[in-house]
Amino acid sequence: MAEIHLNKVCKSYGDVDVLFGIDWTIFDGEFVVIVGPSGCGKSTLLRTIAGLEKITQGEISIGNRVVNDLEPAERDIAMVFQNYALYPHMSVYDNMAYGLKIRGLEKDEIERRVNHAADTLEIRDYLDRSPRQLSGGQRQRVAMGRAIVREPSVFLFDEPLSNLDAKLRVQMRLEIKNLQQRLGITSVYVTHDQVEAMTLGHRLMVLNGGYVEQLGTPIELYEKPATEFVAGFIGSPSMNLLKAKISGDGTKAEFSDHNSLYLASALPSQANRQVTIGLRPEHLMVNKTSQANMSIKVNAVEHLGADTLAHGEFEGCDEIVTLRLHGIVMINQGDILPLEIDPDKVHIFDTETGKRLE
Amino acid sequence: MLKRVHFGPSVLPFLLVGPQILITLIFFIWPASQALYQSVLIEDAFGLSSEFVWFDNFIELFEDVGYWESVGRTFFFSSLVAALSMSAALILAAMADRIIKVVLAYQTLLIWPYAVAPVVAGALWMFLFDPTLGIVAYTLDMFGYDWNHKLNGNEAMTLVVFAASWKMVSYNFLFFVAGMQSIPKSLIEAAAIDGAGPLRRFTSIIFPLLSPTTFFLLVMNVVYAFFDTFGIVHAVTKGGPARATEILVYKVYNDGFIGLDLGGSAAQSVILMMIVIALTVVQFRYVEKKVAY
Numbered sequence A: 001m002a003e004i005h006l007n008k009v010c011k012s013y014g015d016v017d018v019l020f021g022i023d024w025t026i027f028d029g030e031f032v033v034i035v036g037p038s039g040c041g042k043s044t045l046l047r048t049i050a051g052l053e054k055i056t057q058g059e060i061s062i063g064n065r066v067v068n069d070l071e072p073a074e075r076d077i078a079m080v081f082q083n084y085a086l087y088p089h090m091s092v093y094d095n096m097a098y099g100l101k102i103r104g105l106e107k108d109e110i111e112r113r114v115n116h117a118a119d120t121l122e123i124r125d126y127l128d129r130s131p132r133q134l135s136g137g138q139r140q141r142v143a144m145g146r147a148i149v150r151e152p153s154v155f156l157f158d159e160p161l162s163n164l165d166a167k168l169r170v171q172m173r174l175e176i177k178n179l180q181q182r183l184g185i186t187s188v189y190v191t192h193d194q195v196e197a198m199t200l201g202h203r204l205m206v207l208n209g210g211y212v213e214q215l216g217t218p219i220e221l222y223e224k225p226a227t228e229f230v231a232g233f234i235g236s237p238s239m240n241l242l243k244a245k246i247s248g249d250g251t252k253a254e255f256s257d258h259n260s261l262y263l264a265s266a267l268p269s270q271a272n273r274q275v276t277i278g279l280r281p282e283h284l285m286v287n288k289t290s291q292a293n294m295s296i297k298v299n300a301v302e303h304l305g306a307d308t309l310a311h312g313e314f315e316g317c318d319e320i321v322t323l324r325l326h327g328i329v330m331i332n333q334g335d336i337l338p339l340e341i342d343p344d345k346v347h348i349f350d351t352e353t354g355k356r357l358e
Numbered sequence B: 001m002l003k004r005v006h007f008g009p010s011v012l013p014f015l016l017v018g019p020q021i022l023i024t025l026i027f028f029i030w031p032a033s034q035a036l037y038q039s040v041l042i043e044d045a046f047g048l049s050s051e052f053v054w055f056d057n058f059i060e061l062f063e064d065v066g067y068w069e070s071v072g073r074t075f076f077f078s079s080l081v082a083a084l085s086m087s088a089a090l091i092l093a094a095m096a097d098r099i100i101k102v103v104l105a106y107q108t109l110l111i112w113p114y115a116v117a118p119v120v121a122g123a124l125w126m127f128l129f130d131p132t133l134g135i136v137a138y139t140l141d142m143f144g145y146d147w148n149h150k151l152n153g154n155e156a157m158t159l160v161v162f163a164a165s166w167k168m169v170s171y172n173f174l175f176f177v178a179g180m181q182s183i184p185k186s187l188i189e190a191a192a193i194d195g196a197g198p199l200r201r202f203t204s205i206i207f208p209l210l211s212p213t214t215f216f217l218l219v220m221n222v223v224y225a226f227f228d229t230f231g232i233v234h235a236v237t238k239g240g241p242a243r244a245t246e247i248l249v250y251k252v253y254n255d256g257f258i259g260l261d262l263g264g265s266a267a268q269s270v271i272l273m274m275i276v277i278a279l280t281v282v283q284f285r286y287v288e289k290k291v292a293y
């Protein structure tokens, strides 16, 4: 039973401010993801929850207990590190049993727990080996095993999959998700990978430069990014962000003399202001018959098999736009593609503040 | 096949290696061969003639109780020096590792002893403990302890052990600090999350992971105690009182230059040479195997 409350959490290293007043409540049993670009403070935030870093201001509580002044060992958490941090001089068994021995558990109980975790993670055959003799994926499992056997009230993961190859990463991602569901232990997962962010958590926090950009479910973030940053960060290939101006009557976004876009609902308050228009590659459709008044000139095509990506220049301005078309579509370099855009799928952001406009 | 890059014949490589080879020849190869040669000769009391005696010098040495006493003393002395200087360095390094910010000033201070020549180090300790002049001896006297390493063999041994260990602490410290800093920080953090306190982390994670460093230092310290402590012994006790601090290197000097038994002294140096070669071989063997885990 552990809710985590972050109350105006700030962290600085000397003069360097890393986290600026983070507020968040993570519910019991929830799986949340902290995502953001490298250096935005994700690890620092996770480490303050773990107790590996002391916060400079604010309050953190785990399961209704303020933990600001508690040592990591007293917080009832377990953490999986990016480089696994397995003890190289101990066998796999001893790696998992270490924390239990320190906590003074009975030998039988330790053995039961380690074996149970080893079965769950399918590493029973490696218990006698040294971490050196294991592959990256197996080490990852041992690191998870070490966390599980402790039966903590919170799991913390710091980019645990980033050292694995692509195929293994997909597999481990699913396993972590299943495991968390089965155990129902509150988990905080840090990643810079937006696919992991979208698929793993119930909710995610997008962090940028030490500030929270947005909190929400993956679908909320995808459908209604609160800021231009989130819009560009969530989704792959990333959203096309184009400079535009709202027309005098507030009904259109004008890109140039002959390209403009009708808005789903007029924005008279923004008349004549600079905005950023966000268009997801998968929401741009080619429609040769429609009276589309926008088109792109293709300058590169990528066939992914399931999808075809076309990169091209927006006619009339030199911004590059990416289209994601379903299936294999034969397009050539130099083709002019007329576009159809569903006004409901258009995102508008204030260029100055980066905030979403509706 | 790979094509080798060839440079034309040049004197440059020879010039570059030359000085080192010259130094090795003059200061190592030549004296070593002289020692080997001397060890199979016996010289008359006036140094006028010498006679080839095969291994008689060695046989005589092995039959000499005094030699075996010196061997025992040397082992005792080296174990104490290695244990004392390494454990002191380990404690200092563990402290430095925890407070890495002050480390620069702290490290600099700790390196000084290593830069001091053995004789100077010996002289320093001799003055501190001098029964009539020394401040430490004076302090001990105030507590009712009558320190006199010029008369008491155990006290003399204690003093050379301290002086010799003190000089080696810096060297050991540097290696231990470097060793500790190369242990990934996340391992220590993982152990902290697993519930291990600082002491437990040290004994169950840090110390085992330092074993390659510890082993390397053990050999280096033994080599040091065996061979590089001549200056200290010479300055502090001159092997006395009553041979209480006459370790093997000092005995070589005593027997050869004071007792003028050149053949016996040379035989002793040959044995010491073989010990250092053996230690070096052990060292390389284990460095290759990387010890323990």
Ligand SMILES: Nc1ncnc2c1ncn2[C@@H]1O[C@H](COP(=O)(O)OP(=O)(O)O)[C@@H](O)[C@H]1O
Binding pocket: A013, A016, A018, A036, A037, A038, A039, A040, A041, A042, A043, A044, A045
């Ligand atoms: N011990 C430290 N001392 C000073 N600055 C640090 C320290 N640890 C991290 N930082 C800084 O804090 C910022 C956030 O780091 P981190 O949380 O590791 O980022 P992320 O995990 O999101 O990539 C970075 O700019 C980094 O340089």
Ligand SMILES: [Mg+2]
Binding pocket: A042, A043, A044, A159
């Ligand atoms: Mg990080």
